[in-house]
Amino acid sequence: MIKLVVLDVDGTLTDKSRMISVNAVNAIRNLKTKVALVSGNVLPVLYGLKIYIGFDGYIFAENGGIALINNNIEKFFEKDGPESFLNDISGYTSARGILTNRWRETSMAFTANHDEMDIIDREAARRDLYIVDSGFTLHILNKGQDKGFAVKKMMDIMNIDYNNVLVIGDSQNDESMFSLGTLSACPGNASEKIKEMSNYVSGKCYGDELFDVFRHFDLIH
Numbered sequence: 001m002i003k004l005v006v007l008d009v010d011g012t013l014t015d016k017s018r019m020i021s022v023n024a025v026n027a028i029r030n031l032k033t034k035v036a037l038v039s040g041n042v043l044p045v046l047y048g049l050k051i052y053i054g055f056d057g058y059i060f061a062e063n064g065g066i067a068l069i070n071n072n073i074e075k076f077f078e079k080d081g082p083e084s085f086l087n088d089i090s091g092y093t094s095a096r097g098i099l100t101n102r103w104r105e106t107s108m109a110f111t112a113n114h115d116e117m118d119i120i121d122r123e124a125a126r127r128d129l130y131i132v133d134s135g136f137t138l139h140i141l142n143k144g145q146d147k148g149f150a151v152k153k154m155m156d157i158m159n160i161d162y163n164n165v166l167v168i169g170d171s172q173n174d175e176s177m178f179s180l181g182t183l184s185a186c187p188g189n190a191s192e193k194i195k196e197m198s199n200y201v202s203g204k205c206y207g208d209e210l211f212d213v214f215r216h217f218d219l220i221h
């Protein structure tokens with residue numbers, strides 16, 4: 001029985017321009033099962049989504065780096081490494097930080113020319129960091145910091161097993177939770193890799209898939 005539905009945000013509840021789907025909001029509001037949002041975005045954004053969509057559940061921001069759990073903010077990683085890395089590579093590549101870095105406490109996000117990503121990836125690995133792409137933003141993360149970490153943390157808190165969890169996501173930074181062995185689904189706009197990893201691929205996209213996915217898993221009728 002599914003006891004937790006874990007939702008990615010950008011590209012799963014939203015379209016390419018990050019406009020949230022009204023159908024996604026309604027689907028979440030119709031769901032009786034506990035919901036968690038897990039995103040690369042920052043905690044203030046996820047907190048706003050939690051309040052204005054209006055659901056009881058967990059929010060994990062910065063790809064699992066920081067969370068709001070039972071009204072307490074919990075930080076699981078530090079931003080020192082990602083921050084000094086971004087400062088350094090900004091000096092010799094096109095890498096530039098983004099606006100939401102001012103609210104990041106455990107990671108950094110940036111843009112960079114695609115042809116520089118090999119150099120950036122190698123330098124990140126040398127510092128025990130890694131880069132992941134959400135399809136919207138590039139993220140500099142600490143080793144072990146990923147959405148899979150967030151899902152396992154929630155499973156511990158709720159004392160539930162992999163078959164009690166349904167994860168829904170669309171891109172590379174969701175792969176760590178898709179490889180855990182939980183139930184999984186994705187919108188029609190997901191990457192080919194996520195589609196291959198999914199138990200169910202919806203024909204609908206950008207948030208309009210939620211009602212379809214929830215019905216497929218018998219979560220709403």
Ligand SMILES: O=C(O)COP(=O)(O)O
Pocket residue numbers: 008009010011038039040041042134135136137138173
């Ligand atoms: O990259 C971001 O900020 C958001 O990405 P996600 O919600 O798809 O994880």
Ligand SMILES: [Mg+2]
Pocket residue numbers: 008009010011012134169170171
């Ligand atoms: Mg996404």
